[in-house]
Amino acid sequence: MTDEVKRHNTRKSVWMVIRNEVYDVTSFVDEHPGGEDPMLDAAGQDATIAFEDIGHSEDAKAMLKKYKIGSLAPGEGCCKMRAKLWRSSSSSRLKYALLALGVAVLLGIAYKKYASS
Ligand code: HEM
Numbered sequence: 467m468t469d470e471v472k473r474h475n476t477r478k479s480v481w482m483v484i485r486n487e488v489y490d491v492t493s494f495v496d497e498h499p500g501g502e503d504p505m506l507d508a509a510g511q512d513a514t515i516a517f518e519d520i521g522h523s524e525d526a527k528a529m530l531k532k533y534k535i536g537s538l539a540p541g542e543g544c545c546k547m548r549a550k551l552w553r554s555s556s557s558s559r560l561k562y563a564l565l566a567l568g569v570a571v572l573l574g575i576a577y578k579k580y581a582s583s
Pocket residue numbers: 482489491498499500501504505508513516517520521522523524525526527529530
């Protein structure tokens with residue numbers, strides 16, 4: 467990540483990186499529905515994981531556009547972070563698949579009981 471982003475880490479100027487894009491969210495810190503603390507914690511850093519972990523809505527993702535001031539060169543953001551992100555999203559997909567399977571099995575058992583009584 468660039469030193470330039472790291473320098474914007476105070477209330478006066480808040481920049482952060484999300485998925486390799488750089489955002490100047492200084493004017494949004496006060497308006498952030500999640501409060502200013504998480505924004506200030508992420509100031510000057512790659513906030514990809516923090517942003518994604520909260521499960522921000524599509525509206526929140528769309529808002530990002532307004533604050534974009536640039537992009538990092540490919541690979542300049544932290545690749546470990548992206549790999550971790552990807553792992554966590556694919557494992558949550560697996561969790562949903564297993565949950566759906568579990569529900570289907572339970573429904574099958576319930577139906578069999580109902581049909582045989
Ligand atoms: C810089 C870009 C960001 C934008 C545009 C943004 C936008 C929003 C919006 C619109 C919401 C309301 C809920 C929703 O629509 O999802 C929200 C909630 C929240 N955000 Fe952000 N956010 C940003 C960064 C962050 C970061 C870096 C964190 C760090 C953890 C964070 C933590 C939270 C929390 C904790 C909530 C409250 C969630 C809840 O009450 O359930 N946000 N944000």
